[in-house]
Amino acid sequence: MKLAPVAAAVIALGLWAGVASANGRFPFANQLVVDPSDGKHIVLRTTYGVLQTFDAGANWNWLCETSVGYGGKFDPAIGVTKTGRILVGLFDGMASSTDRGCNFTKVGESIFTKQYMIDLVVEQKDPARVVAITSTGLGDAGFHVALGESLDGGQTWKQAGADLPKDFNSETVEVAPSRSERIYASGIVGTPRTGVIQKSDDRGATWERLPIELGKDGLAPYLAAVDPNNPDVVWARIDGDAALMAPDRLMVSRDGAKTWTEVGRTTADMLGFALSPDGSKVAFGGPLDGVWIASTTDPKPTRVSSIGARCLTWTPAGLYVCATEYPDGFTVGLSTDEGKSFTPMYKLANLSPLECAATTTTGSLCAKEWPAVQATIGAVPIEETGPQPVDSGAKKPTTPPNDTSCGCSLPGRTSGSFAALALALAAFLRVARRRC
Numbered sequence: 001m002k003l004a005p006v007a008a009a010v011i012a013l014g015l016w017a018g019v020a021s022a023n024g025r026f027p028f029a030n031q032l033v034v035d036p037s038d039g040k041h042i043v044l045r046t047t048y049g050v051l052q053t054f055d056a057g058a059n060w061n062w063l064c065e066t067s068v069g070y071g072g073k074f075d076p077a078i079g080v081t082k083t084g085r086i087l088v089g090l091f092d093g094m095a096s097s098t099d100r101g102c103n104f105t106k107v108g109e110s111i112f113t114k115q116y117m118i119d120l121v122v123e124q125k126d127p128a129r130v131v132a133i134t135s136t137g138l139g140d141a142g143f144h145v146a147l148g149e150s151l152d153g154g155q156t157w158k159q160a161g162a163d164l165p166k167d168f169n170s171e172t173v174e175v176a177p178s179r180s181e182r183i184y185a186s187g188i189v190g191t192p193r194t195g196v197i198q199k200s201d202d203r204g205a206t207w208e209r210l211p212i213e214l215g216k217d218g219l220a221p222y223l224a225a226v227d228p229n230n231p232d233v234v235w236a237r238i239d240g241d242a243a244l245m246a247p248d249r250l251m252v253s254r255d256g257a258k259t260w261t262e263v264g265r266t267t268a269d270m271l272g273f274a275l276s277p278d279g280s281k282v283a284f285g286g287p288l289d290g291v292w293i294a295s296t297t298d299p300k301p302t303r304v305s306s307i308g309a310r311c312l313t314w315t316p317a318g319l320y321v322c323a324t325e326y327p328d329g330f331t332v333g334l335s336t337d338e339g340k341s342f343t344p345m346y347k348l349a350n351l352s353p354l355e356c357a358a359t360t361t362t363g364s365l366c367a368k369e370w371p372a373v374q375a376t377i378g379a380v381p382i383e384e385t386g387p388q389p390v391d392s393g394a395k396k397p398t399t400p401p402n403d404t405s406c407g408c409s410l411p412g413r414t415s416g417s418f419a420a421l422a423l424a425l426a427a428f429l430r431v432a433r434r435r436c
Contacts, residue, residue, distance in 0.1 A: 029322040029331050032313045035080045036127035048373050057345035061354035064366035069095045077119045081153035082127040089117035094405050102356035111148040124177040128153045135170040141165030143165035147204040160204030172223040175233040176231035195221040197257040210257045217246030225275040232256040264301040272309035280432050285309035291339045304339040346375040
């Protein structure tokens with residue numbers, strides 16, 4: 001029984017081998033952030049670069065990973081501050097752009113130089129304030145984990161408090177919107193691994209360690225959100241071991257991370273989570289489990305959509321989802337009815353390079369990479385002598401976007417092939433889920 005998903009993976013990967021991106025990954029989106037000062041400006045992290053729209057999804061622009069300062073199979077944490085500055089966490093520091101992606105430079109050098117900046121969060125009620133956390137391996141000496149903070153939209157940084165204990169391998173960080181001094185950090189310690197939450201009530205000057213049960217097959221805890229009105233209500237996801245077909249679990253604590261209660265679970269990866277702006281509802285889901293909604297006061301999750309969620313973001317404009325283009329029919333969608341239906345905002349073919357001067361990092365580095373991305377996602381036709389693209393004129397789905405029975409397919413492939421692919425990827429690929 002447990003061999004079936006692996007066999008499906010081999011079959012599906014062969015069926016879609018020609019569609020893998022230049023870095024060997026499939027073209028998925030897995031984090032979406034909205035500019036806190038301009039709701040039409042959205043930044044999207046994908047497996048083939050960083051995408052932006054400046055007109056609420058009417059047009060999408062691509063910039064390459066090389067320009068930002070990363071590459072390979074790496075999903076960096078991203079954020080946008082009050083001033084529109086884009087921040088990206090890297091293996092060796094933090095990259096920043098103040099011109100919407102044409103140039104990236106390193107920031108916070110005194111804190112983040114040669115440090116793995118594993119997570120960052122732009123504060124909800126004051127998006128000029130940002131916190132970021134490192135998790136750099138020191139061999140047998142443990143980990144270097146430090147909290148950095150910026151009070152001017154990511155322009156300047158200082159370390160908040162002392163380094164965290166060296167036995168703590170950090171994963172995520174969150175700030176309580178209603179009490180900015182309250183900071184939570186999640187991670188693991190020891191062998192066998194134990195899940196812990198580090199909590200601070202003085203913005204990182206001192207920390208209290210609290211346990212969070214991983215369960216028999218749990219790998220790590222990922223903080224998901226803190227209630228906008230109550231700093232003691234915090235949400236987290238427990239990553240189950242996909243190799244053992246263990247479920248992912250959604251947990252909530254209502255006493256400042258002292259005790260935890262399970263709210264829901266997914267059969268495979270829980271890659272999407274979002275808290276409504278008023279804190280009254282929560283959305284979660286994954287590529288194989290669809291989208292679920294629950295009240296935060298009396299959580300009884302209800303499946304509202306079959307969309308294969310790879311990220312969820314909830315703003316006053318509605319609930320955004322990173323979907324699985326095949327078979328969902330789009331890559332990014334927006335729901336104004338709490339996930340019951342989604343309006344497509346971005347499809348793979350609807351993409352063009354970000355226009356930047358040749359003297360900029362993006363202008364000088366990305367032009368040579370665009371043809372490979374172009375061929376991968378079928379953004380525009382290319383010459384027959386070059387790599388074979390997805391046919392941009394392929395038949396578009398005629399069924400509603402939340403109906404996974406749509407007929408969207410690649411030339412020479414059947415929609416059944418994509419169903420096999422979805423099953424395969426859940427068992428075969430483990431996608432970073434710190435920010436989703």
